[in-house]
Amino acid sequence: MQRRTFCKSAIAAAVTTSLSACGARQQAGNAGPTIPAVSMRGDELSIESAAIEEFRGSVGGRVLLQGDEGYDVAKRVWNGMFDDKTPAMVVQCASPDDVVSAVNFSRERNLLVSVKGGGHSFPGKSTSDGGLMIDLSRLHSVDVDPDGMTARVGGGALLGHVDTATLPHNLVTTTGTVSHTGVGGFTLGGGMGRTDRLTGLAVDNLIAATVVTADGRIVRVSEDENADLLWGLRGGGGNFGVVTEFVFRLHPFNPTVYGGDLFFPASKDVLQFYADLLDSAPEQANIEPFFVPGEDGQMLNMMGITWSGDHAAGEKALAPLRNHPSLLAGELGPKSYAAIQTAWDGLTAHGQQNYLKSGYLNELTPEAIEIIIDFANRGETSAWFQHLGGATARVAPDATAFAHRNVALNFGIGYASNDPARNEAGISAVREFYYALEPHMAGFYSNLHQEDEERKISSNYGPNHARLVELKNKYDPANFFRLNANIRPTV
Numbered sequence: 143m144q145r146r147t148f149c150k151s152a153i154a155a156a157v158t159t160s161l162s163a164c165g166a167r168q169q170a171g172n173a174g175p176t177i178p179a180v181s182m183r184g185d186e187l188s189i190e191s192a193a194i195e196e197f198r199g200s201v202g203g204r205v206l207l208q209g210d211e212g213y214d215v216a217k218r219v220w221n222g223m224f225d226d227k228t229p230a231m232v233v234q235c236a237s238p239d240d241v242v243s244a245v246n247f248s249r250e251r252n253l254l255v256s257v258k259g260g261g262h263s264f265p266g267k268s269t270s271d272g273g274l275m276i277d278l279s280r281l282h283s284v285d286v287d288p289d290g291m292t293a294r295v296g297g298g299a300l301l302g303h304v305d306t307a308t309l310p311h312n313l314v315t316t317t318g319t320v321s322h323t324g325v326g327g328f329t330l331g332g333g334m335g336r337t338d339r340l341t342g343l344a345v346d347n348l349i350a351a352t353v354v355t356a357d358g359r360i361v362r363v364s365e366d367e368n369a370d371l372l373w374g375l376r377g378g379g380g381n382f383g384v385v386t387e388f389v390f391r392l393h394p395f396n397p398t399v400y401g402g403d404l405f406f407p408a409s410k411d412v413l414q415f416y417a418d419l420l421d422s423a424p425e426q427a428n429i430e431p432f433f434v435p436g437e438d439g440q441m442l443n444m445m446g447i448t449w450s451g452d453h454a455a456g457e458k459a460l461a462p463l464r465n466h467p468s469l470l471a472g473e474l475g476p477k478s479y480a481a482i483q484t485a486w487d488g489l490t491a492h493g494q495q496n497y498l499k500s501g502y503l504n505e506l507t508p509e510a511i512e513i514i515i516d517f518a519n520r521g522e523t524s525a526w527f528q529h530l531g532g533a534t535a536r537v538a539p540d541a542t543a544f545a546h547r548n549v550a551l552n553f554g555i556g557y558a559s560n561d562p563a564r565n566e567a568g569i570s571a572v573r574e575f576y577y578a579l580e581p582h583m584a585g586f587y588s589n590l591h592q593e594d595e596e597r598k599i600s601s602n603y604g605p606n607h608a609r610l611v612e613l614k615n616k617y618d619p620a621n622f623f624r625l626n627a628n629i630r631p632t633v
Contacts, residue, residue, distance in 0.1 A: 180272030224266030260324020339532030377544025
């Protein structure tokens with residue numbers, strides 16, 4: 143940790159010094175002979191300013207160095223714990239060809255690379271100190287084909303961009319619960335959302351893609367073309383290249399759903415009732431408890447409910463929840479799905495300090511319930527469920543790289559604050575909760591997990607790991623794309 147801090151400080155200082163010494167911004171072309179950077183292995187290296195200027199001339203987007211106007215904004219990521227990282231350069235790509243140029247420039251110089259779509263990576267993998275950040279935010283177009291029921295989505299698009307484009311056509315694909323999340327990271331890790339029990343995970347709806355590989359090729363991917371890579375993209379994370387375009391299957395959808403929030407005590411009885419309800423819940427139902435503090439400071443179990451289907455059928459199916467004797471407040475009724483999809487955006491604002499761990503639960507046993515309620519009522523962390531099953535469970539574990547098909551729930555434990563001084567205590571509380579519950583878990587959701595120890599990553603892919611290693615050996619044998627839930631090559 144001390145070495146990392148020292149290297150980071152040294153790089154930042156060196157960049158600042160070199161910029162000051164040249165007496166002008168690098169953007170203007172009046173630069174010093176080199177700028178400091180970091181290699182893929184973490185070694186310090188230098189990049190010639192002349193090479194950077196040549197690189198600038200080869201891309202349609204912008205190449206930003208520390209000190210350039212727009213750099214500080216471009217390098218920002220969602221999780222404030224990593225917002226102080228300083229990439230040697232940020233490449234704001236305007237086309238797939240720009241991505242190719244960035245990949246080639248970095249590979250030829252052994253330069254560490256990160257890829258930023260929405261910048262929502264919990265462990266901060268979309269940025270680095272001293273590396274090159276490939277920023278896809280300009281590639282955010284969404285083109286809907288209502289007749290073909292598909293959507294072409296740029297690699298830098300946000301989930302909200304997808305919902306905004308598809309819902310007016312009464313169509314939907316699975317997107318997450320925070321609209322400013324990037325499509326890329328969300329999809330490549332699996333992609334859970336409020337409709338996944340009905341429409342499947344995001345990876346189940348991914349039917350084609352365009353990928354820039356580590357050797358600088360633009361590769362088209364579908365069931366008919368490079369199908370092995372499509373399999374890997376469906377849950378294998380950002381290990382195989384930069385996805386500049388996704389093609390998703392769309393589903394007929396009523397943009398007015400039946401749902402709302404119901405508030406209950408954070409009690410073992412209520413959570414056991416929820417556990418019993420899971421076995422019989424129709425696929426149209428997405429029921430996700432979230433533990434929140436009430437006005438009196440007591441913890442509440444807020445069940446966020448979305449019924450994607452006939453409203454009368456939803457009202458009947460959800461009657462046990464509405465009529466439960468422990469219900470404290472809340473109501474269900476017709477709701478705008480677009481409004482539901484943005485309701486949590488304010489709770490997950492950019493710049494907050496965030497720490498998160500997650501794990502899958504095959505079932506909510508009485509032992510697991512006791513642990514969850516005990517820690518939830520301490521009020522030191524946030525905690526919530528993501529409701530799985532249904533369509534997500536009808537896909538064979540080896541049909542996609544995402545292997546966790548038989549779990550009932552994903553359980554997240556988090557800490558968020560605007561005060562960095564609280565980080566140590568918050569992180570400790572999350573870890574204590576998680577490790578107490580871990581014996582009841584069956585792997586973790588890589589999109590919502592702060593640590594990514596190599597041992598746990600390999601075991602988390604289960605029987606699919608060996609096939610993923612083969613793909614890594616084929617498409618990225620030098621582990622060029624390593625800032626992710628990394629699958630190490632063996633060649």
